[in-house]
Each structure stands twice: as structure tokens, then as C-alpha cells.
Amino acid sequence: MAERSSGGAAGAGAGGGAARAPRGRVDPSRQVAFDVLRAVAQSDAYANLVLPGLLADRGLTGRDAGFATELAYGTLRLRGRYDAILAMCSTRSLSSVDPGVLDALRLGVHQVLGMRVAQHAAVSETVDLVRANVGQGAASFANAVMRQVTRADAAEWERRMAERTSDATELLGQRLAHPAWIVRAMRESLALDPGTPSGGLDAELVGLLEADNAAPAVTLVARPGLVSEQELERAETEGLIAPAGLAPTAWRLAGGSPDTIGAVRSGRMGVQDEGSQLVALALAAVTVTGRDAVWADLCAGPGGKSALLGAVLAQRTDELAADGVLQQGSRLVAGELQEHRVGLVRRSVKALPEELVDVVQWDGRTVGSQEPGTYDRILVDAPCTGLGALRRRPEARWRRTPADLKPLALLQRELLDSAIEATRTGGVVGYVTCSPHVAETRAVIDAVLRSRADVEVLDAAAAVSAVATDEVVGLEGPYAQLWPHRHGTDAMFLALLRRL
Numbered sequence: 218m219a220e221r222s223s224g225g226a227a228g229a230g231a232g233g234g235a236a237r238a239p240r241g242r243v244d245p246s247r248q249v250a251f252d253v254l255r256a257v258a259q260s261d262a263y264a265n266l267v268l269p270g271l272l273a274d275r276g277l278t279g280r281d282a283g284f285a286t287e288l289a290y291g292t293l294r295l296r297g298r299y300d301a302i303l304a305m306c307s308t309r310s311l312s313s314v315d316p317g318v319l320d321a322l323r324l325g326v327h328q329v330l331g332m333r334v335a336q337h338a339a340v341s342e343t344v345d346l347v348r349a350n351v352g353q354g355a356a357s358f359a360n361a362v363m364r365q366v367t368r369a370d371a372a373e374w375e376r377r378m379a380e381r382t383s384d385a386t387e388l389l390g391q392r393l394a395h396p397a398w399i400v401r402a403m404r405e406s407l408a409l410d411p412g413t414p415s416g417g418l419d420a421e422l423v424g425l426l427e428a429d430n431a432a433p434a435v436t437l438v439a440r441p442g443l444v445s446e447q448e449l450e451r452a453e454t455e456g457l458i459a460p461a462g463l464a465p466t467a468w469r470l471a472g473g474s475p476d477t478i479g480a481v482r483s484g485r486m487g488v489q490d491e492g493s494q495l496v497a498l499a500l501a502a503v504t505v506t507g508r509d510a511v512w513a514d515l516c517a518g519p520g521g522k523s524a525l526l527g528a529v530l531a532q533r534t535d536e537l538a539a540d541g542v543l544q545q546g547s548r549l550v551a552g553e554l555q556e557h558r559v560g561l562v563r564r565s566v567k568a569l570p571e572e573l574v575d576v577v578q579w580d581g582r583t584v585g586s587q588e589p590g591t592y593d594r595i596l597v598d599a600p601c602t603g604l605g606a607l608r609r610r611p612e613a614r615w616r617r618t619p620a621d622l623k624p625l626a627l628l629q630r631e632l633l634d635s636a637i638e639a640t641r642t643g644g645v646v647g648y649v650t651c652s653p654h655v656a657e658t659r660a661v662i663d664a665v666l667r668s669r670a671d672v673e674v675l676d677a678a679a680a681v682s683a684v685a686t687d688e689v690v691g692l693e694g695p696y697a698q699l700w701p702h703r704h705g706t707d708a709m710f711l712a713l714l715r716r717l
């Protein structure tokens with residue numbers, strides 16, 4: 218977790234604690250973290266979209282920016298745990314506490330229990346934050362609550378949580394900061410995964426929830442055929458990137474901003490989770506007989522997988538041409554429902570040959586009826602709850618509800634059905650979600666399989682293993698389910714279906 222040294226106007230230091238900001242003057246890093254939490258609560262904002270702008274506006278860089286980032290993201294991720302602790306420290310129910318005060322208190326608890334900030338600094342900075350943003354009366358209340366928080370360490374707070382909760386799932390959810398319904402969903406999905414070791418379900422579940430709480434490394438994709446070995450070696454030598462574990466295209470950002478790398482600025486590389494790379498590469502690699510030139514990405518926005526698929530298709534077309542096989546009309550149609558996301562797709566594929574990629578606005582549900590039997594490969598990277606990417610979206614777990622599942626599952630089924638219709642006999646559909654929730658993964662495939670006899674399930678686990686550069690542990694078919702705690706990727710799900 219981010220640690221902060223003493224000094225500078227930003228105040229509160231690590232461990233022993235530096236001088237805090239003068240009374241009434243709020244530490245700018247803490248103010249940024251507070252503003253992020255408020256934007257998330259008040260405007261449904263995404264922390265990862267709001268934070269960079271706030272850091273730039275306030276001129277925060279280096280350690281101060283790192284501190285603000287860890288404070289905001291860590292607090293958002295662990296909010297449920299901190300609320301359970303605050304409920305034990307407050308004389309008032311949390312629902313009656315001013316939302317701004319509650320956010321400041323959550324930040325305070327994270328400093329005490331989740332970061333190595335000295336207790337007295339965490340208390341006084343929280344009080345200053347509340348005084349400046351809410352008022353003196355609320356500051357006295359915040360002071361009293363924070364003093365209670367500092368009277369026990371993390372282990373003691375866990376013991377007290379256990380005393381108050383008899384439900385094991387609730388307790389695990391409080392301890393590891395996940396809503397109970399998500400804990401149950403993850404347990405169900407892990408239990409159905411043939412890669413989960415027998416007798417190891419509880420340990421796997423804890424490992425997964427813990428992995429969701431850790432900040433992930435930034436992973437880059439080097440789009441095949443667009444970045445030379447020499448360029449990658451140079452970036453590695455300069456300490457900008459390091460090889461990642463599993464996908465042949467994946468590199469870990471070694472530090473700094475991705476935009477410092479020229480290939481990222483020009484669209485030949487991009488930021489993309491390694492799991493996303495593996496599922497796209499697996500779809501591109503599975504055998505199809507006959508023509509293999511017309512591909513579609515049914516739900517393309519913001520375009521990460523389109524750019525990877527397009528690069529593979531371009532490279533394959535060039536290789537065939539070099540072998541004297543002219544593949545006429547290679548193209549990838551990248552379609553997306555929302556206009557602004559169509560623009561993001563265009564930006565994402567900017568380094569690919571213009572004639573190869575056709576970026577269109579469409580409703581993927583109608584493509585099957587409008588273009589039946591047209592495509593050799595189709596990716597359905599379906600809109601989903603995103604429960605597999607909780608590491609990257611710190612607030613998502615508290616925003617999502619079980620009520621989101623039913624409409625999403627219906628949409629997912631319609632999109633998959635449409636994709637199968639739009640695929641030619643012998644072609645392949647890749648169904649992908651960045652959620653391991655069974656309702657969005659196996660249940661969608663099962664429902665589609667029940668309703669039609671013209672598809673065959675291929676071994677997606679074998680397809681992922683075949684493109685990976687190292688063993689993908691615990692991957693057993695027919696579906697491929699990746700996990701943050703096993704593979705260091707988002708929890709991507711892939712099913713491969715051949716149209717008969």
C-alpha cells in the first residue's frame with residue numbers, strides 16, 4: 218500500500234508521522250481523495266475517470282498523487298469493511314450521518330488501518346477535512362469517532378465484527394469488503410469451476426476476494442504486427458515495460474504513465490488486461506475451415522479487443538499474401554450501440570489499415586437477422602456486471618445490485634443468439650464476459666444451447682492454453698474462466714461455439 222514520507226505541504230507522514238497541514242488548511246491529497254468519493258456518491262462518477270483530472274487540476278504529482286490515489290481507491294474498495302467498523306464507533310447510525318462526513322471518516326479509517334499513516338495525523342487530518350468541507354460541529358463528531366477507531370488494531374476490529382455477525386458469508390463480506398451477494402456469487406462460480414481444487418473452495422474464495430482488494434498492475438498490449446521486437450526491447454531496456462506472465466502480447470507497465478511510450482500514443486500498443494488479450498487471441502486462433510477473412514466484434518466499445526483482433530487479422534492476411542495466398546476482402550466489422558463509444562473504437566483502431574476495419578454503430582441484437590450467415594468469427598464481449606474487474610473499478614462492487622443481473626442476462630442471450638445467426642456454418646462465436654457470475658456465463662450458454670441445435674461447444678480452456686506462453690493453472694474446459702488470484706488477470710469468461 219502507498220506509504221508517505223514526511224515533509225511538504227501535504228503533511229501527514231508515514232509511520233511516525235510528519236507535521237500535518239496547518240490548522241484549517243486541508244492536505245491537498247486528502248482533499249482530492251475526498252472529492253473523488255463525493256463525485257462517486259453524488260454523480261455516479263467513476264473514480265478512475267474523475268481522479269486523473271482532479272490530480273492535474275490541483276497540480277499533484279509524484280508521491281502526493283500516489284497517496285491520493287491509494288487513499289481514494291483503497292477507501293472505495295474497502296468501504297463495506299470500514300462502514301462495519303465505523304458503525305461500532307459511532308453513537309449515531311451511519312444512515313443518519315452526513316454523507317460528506319461519512320466519506321471523510323472512511324478515508325480516515327483507511328489511513329489508520331489500510332495505510333501506514335500515524336494515528337494522530339490520520340485523526341487530525343480527518344477532522345480538518347470535515348471542518349473545511351462540512352463545518353465545526355461535524356468536526357467534533359468526526360474527532361470523537363476517529364478516536365474510537367484508533368483504540369483497536371485491524372485484528373481486534375475483525376474480532377469485534379465476528380462477535381456481531383453469525384452469518385459466515387456476511388462476515389467474510391465485511392472482513393474482505395464485498396457485499397454478501399457478491400461473495401455468494403463468487404463462491405458459486407468457483408464451486409462450478411473444474412479448476413478449483415477439491416477441498417480448496419474456501420481458500421480460493423478468500424484468495425479471490427483478497428485479490429479484488431489489491432491494486433492491479435497496468436498491463437499493455439503490443440498489437441501483433443504493429444510493434445517490432447526491437448522497439449519492445451528498447452522500451453524494456455529503458456525500464457518502461459517488463460514482460461507479463463501469460464499472453465504473448467502482454468507487457469506490464471513498469472511505472473509512470475502509458476502515454477510516455479510512443480507506441481501507446483500511436484495506437485500500436487494500448488492498455489489492456491491480460492485476460493482480455495488471452496480470450497481475444499484464443500478466439501482468433503481456434504481452427505475454422507474454409508474462408509477466414511470476415512470477422513465481427515458485436516459489442517466493440519471502447520475497442521480494446523477490436524484493435525487486437527484487427528491486428529491479428531491484418532498480420533494473418535499479410536502472412537498469407539507472402540505465401541502467395543491472396544485472401545480477398547479481409548475485414549473486421551467493429552460494431553457498438555452507443556455513439557460516443559463508437560468514437561472510442563475509432564480511436565482504438567487508429568493504427569490498423571483503414572480498409573481493414575469498419576467501425577459502425579449498430580444494435581448487435583439485430584445483426585443476426587440483418588446479416589445471417591455472414592461472418593467467419595464473431596466476438597460477443599457482452600455488457601455485464603463487471604464483477605470480474607473489481608480490482609480496477611473500486612466503487613463497482615457497492616454500485617452493482619442483484620437486480621442488474623436479470624436484464625443483463627436477457628441482453629446477453631439476445632446478443633449471443635444474434636451472433637450465432639450472423640455466423641456462417643463452420644464459423645466460430647466467442648462469448649466473453651468480464652464477470653464470473655454464473656447467471657452471465659454458464660447460464661447464458663446453457664439457455665442458448667437449450668434453444669438451438671445448430672451449435673457445438675468447443676474447448677475454450679484448451680484454446681486459451683494454446684495461445685498462452687506459460688501454463689494457465691487450473692484451466693479446465695469446456696469453458697475458460699480466468700481468475701485474478703490464480704492468473705493475475707481480470708476474471709474473464711470465454712465460451713467458444715461453432716455454428717453447425
Ligand SMILES: C[S@@+](CC[C@H](N)C(=O)[O-])C[C@H]1O[C@@H](n2cnc3c(N)ncnc32)[C@H](O)[C@@H]1O
Nearest residue numbers: 516517518519520521522554580581598599600
Ligand atoms: C464489455 S463492453 C465491450 C468491451 C470491448 N470489447 C473492449 O474490449 O474494449 C460491452 C459494450 O457493449 C455495448 N453494447 C451494449 N448493448 C449493445 C448492443 N445491443 N449492441 C451492441 N453493443 C452494445 C456497450 O455500450 C459496451 O460498449
